[in-house]
Amino acid sequence: GAVVSQHPSWVICKSGTSVKIECRSLDFQATTMFWYRQFPKQSLMLMATSNEGSKATYEQGVEKDKFLINHASLTLSTLTVTSAHPEDSSFYICSARGDIGNSPLHFGNGTRLTVT
């Protein structure tokens, strides 16, 4: 149980274009999902908390207009990287958890974004 699916697993796009990444909880409902970013040889950095039916909450220093998050249902959250630039190239990972207070996070397998 507790499977999180992320798509695509990798994407290459040109500078200035937008890229959408999908995150689905396959066997449980997730009121809240989380988006992380990881640069090479670094740890995961929390970008934002995605709340079903309401606005996402962004961590300090993360541009909300650049990283658009939509959480339209209890099983789907999307992250759109708008007007991507080479410095946005990174490993993006989504996660979700059940609604019980101490439930662990379960992670997707990540999306490798390369902006050329």
Added chain:
Amino acid sequence: DAKTTQPTSMDCAEGRAANLPCNHSTISGNEYVYWYRQIHSQGPQYIIHGLKNNETNEMASLIITEDRKSSTLILPHATLRDTAVYYCIVRGTNTGNQFYFGTGTSLTVIP
């Protein structure tokens, strides 16, 4: 959320127990200890979590000291596939509490 301190790297011989320590001296009463691992270019994998009692599952055991200021993740019989970065995270149960990752321990299992 409480900060955690882990050694940067560790080695372990294949077949032996791997004991990964984590210090969380500022942990508060409602904060749980979670362990994850990340194999290169994959999403983190949940291993185990606990509050104050020792926990065991099919993957590992979690030993939490009585004062809860530190814990140890034990992989009883390490295999080469256990080579990964292991993260210890402390998090409270309130909705606003997040999972923040530190730098973790890079475990290398040696044949």
